[in-house]
Amino acid sequence: MKVFKFGGASLASIERIQQVASIVRSFAGEKILIVISAMGKTTNELEKVVQHFYNGQKETALQLLQGIEAQHLQVARQLLHNPDNPVYAQLQQFYTEAEWTVGEQPVQSFDYYYDQLVSLGELLSTAIVSAYFNEAGLANAWMDVRDVFRTDDNYRDANIDWNVTQRNMTQKVVPLFNALDLVITQGFIGSTDENESVTLGREGSDYSAAVFANMLDAESQTIWKDVEGLKNADPKLFPNTVNIPEITYSEVIEMAYYGAQVIHPKTIKPLQNKQIPLYVKCFLNKDLPGTRISETADTAQLPPIIVLKQNQVLLSITSRDFGFITEKSISNIYAIFHRLKIQINLMQNAAISFSCCIDHNAEKIEALIKVLQDAFKISYNEGLSLLTVRHYNQPLLDHLLQGKQQLLEQKSRHTVQVVY
Numbered sequence: 001m002k003v004f005k006f007g008g009a010s011l012a013s014i015e016r017i018q019q020v021a022s023i024v025r026s027f028a029g030e031k032i033l034i035v036i037s038a039m040g041k042t043t044n045e046l047e048k049v050v051q052h053f054y055n056g057q058k059e060t061a062l063q064l065l066q067g068i069e070a071q072h073l074q075v076a077r078q079l080l081h082n083p084d085n086p087v088y089a090q091l092q093q094f095y096t097e098a099e100w101t102v103g104e105q106p107v108q109s110f111d112y113y114y115d116q117l118v119s120l121g122e123l124l125s126t127a128i129v130s131a132y133f134n135e136a137g138l139a140n141a142w143m144d145v146r147d148v149f150r151t152d153d154n155y156r157d158a159n160i161d162w163n164v165t166q167r168n169m170t171q172k173v174v175p176l177f178n179a180l181d182l183v184i185t186q187g188f189i190g191s192t193d194e195n196e197s198v199t200l201g202r203e204g205s206d207y208s209a210a211v212f213a214n215m216l217d218a219e220s221q222t223i224w225k226d227v228e229g230l231k232n233a234d235p236k237l238f239p240n241t242v243n244i245p246e247i248t249y250s251e252v253i254e255m256a257y258y259g260a261q262v263i264h265p266k267t268i269k270p271l272q273n274k275q276i277p278l279y280v281k282c283f284l285n286k287d288l289p290g291t292r293i294s295e296t297a298d299t300a301q302l303p304p305i306i307v308l309k310q311n312q313v314l315l316s317i318t319s320r321d322f323g324f325i326t327e328k329s330i331s332n333i334y335a336i337f338h339r340l341k342i343q344i345n346l347m348q349n350a351a352i353s354f355s356c357c358i359d360h361n362a363e364k365i366e367a368l369i370k371v372l373q374d375a376f377k378i379s380y381n382e383g384l385s386l387l388t389v390r391h392y393n394q395p396l397l398d399h400l401l402q403g404k405q406q407l408l409e410q411k412s413r414h415t416v417q418v419v420y
């Protein structure tokens, strides 16, 4: 069995969805579990619905929701021939549930409502694609992943219960393949044992696909992207990038950790644990070789790998009483960052101060200052970038940093990181 993952970009237009069908058709006769994300930027749109709903602006939330509904109906009408296709009733049921939620008075946490509403994107996209595939002769079963992926209730970043999910996989997913070659399901979402929807973290569909690949002992996982494969830098940010034909799991984990926004960082572990290769392929041209990610890639020829994180803030946390920054104070500071869900992208400490680079999020910085201000003086610079280069060389660094005002640099044998 193979596992395919199609992300939002591959479903962003009618032509692209048709292209996805033609890719799947070219694998006729193979058993494929297909994981699908929300179409285009639907998740961002749904995030706006949640924000308005939670701020008490119900009307606006409802209008935005209706806009999303109308967009999906239009896509369905353009793709489907049968105006009485049962998928229309299924879509209606999803909207009605979302509208009920928006009609409620918020009494639970923001994160709870986020998951109940944002999960709609994947339910809509999979229902439409599954119905379209069936009409187009690609017989498939639509599966609600919330009947399979059991998680805790850590809303927006739920953790999978591997035992229950594995049992569901064996009992509910494997039998579907007795009758059909294709099963279509949602990435990014799951459910608690109370049947509440959860999400697994933004861009989490790559990870969902990896969980399926692991539990179904798939021969491979392929994620279909709008790029020819994994490149040595984001082609949207750097000119003259090169494709990487093969690379190891550990190198990709490093790239994802430093912020390369091409594969979700949690994706690799479930694959590495079972030695399942991960292919990154181009949905615009399936014949391009793409990238193979595995344990034993030949990385002798690996080019320097560049990762740029923009919109960064460099925080300086200095003790007010001239007390040293000790293991104890660092562990206290870390615990606060953890509680506020602030990820540290780079850190450095000196005698009485601790510096770190984090993503710019005004609310979180404000909350952090509130907690720390009695014991520490906090200052920060915003509008920064964090550049990471793996397998660097000096001429390349000089070129990348030309004309940049550098605020902090860390170098090891393989990796250099610069805040500028």
Ligand SMILES: Nc1ncnc2c1ncn2[C@@H]1O[C@H](COP(=O)(O)OP(=O)(O)O)[C@@H](O)[C@H]1O
Residues within 6 Å of the ligand: 006, 007, 008, 009, 010, 224, 225, 226, 227, 229, 230, 231, 232, 233, 234, 235, 236, 260, 261, 262
């Ligand atoms: N090292 C990299 N190699 C290739 N693409 C990258 C890299 N880093 C970032 N990207 C970006 O990832 C995008 C593809 O991923 P993404 O848009 O998340 O796809 P989807 O959401 O459809 O799965 C590319 O268009 C590219 O801009």
Ligand SMILES: N[C@@H](CC(=O)OP(=O)(O)O)C(=O)O
Residues within 6 Å of the ligand: 006, 007, 008, 009, 037, 038, 043, 044, 121, 187, 188, 201, 202, 203, 204, 205, 206
């Ligand atoms: N739709 C979710 C999950 C996801 O993984 O999407 P994509 O595959 O398009 O990055 C998100 O946008 O976060």
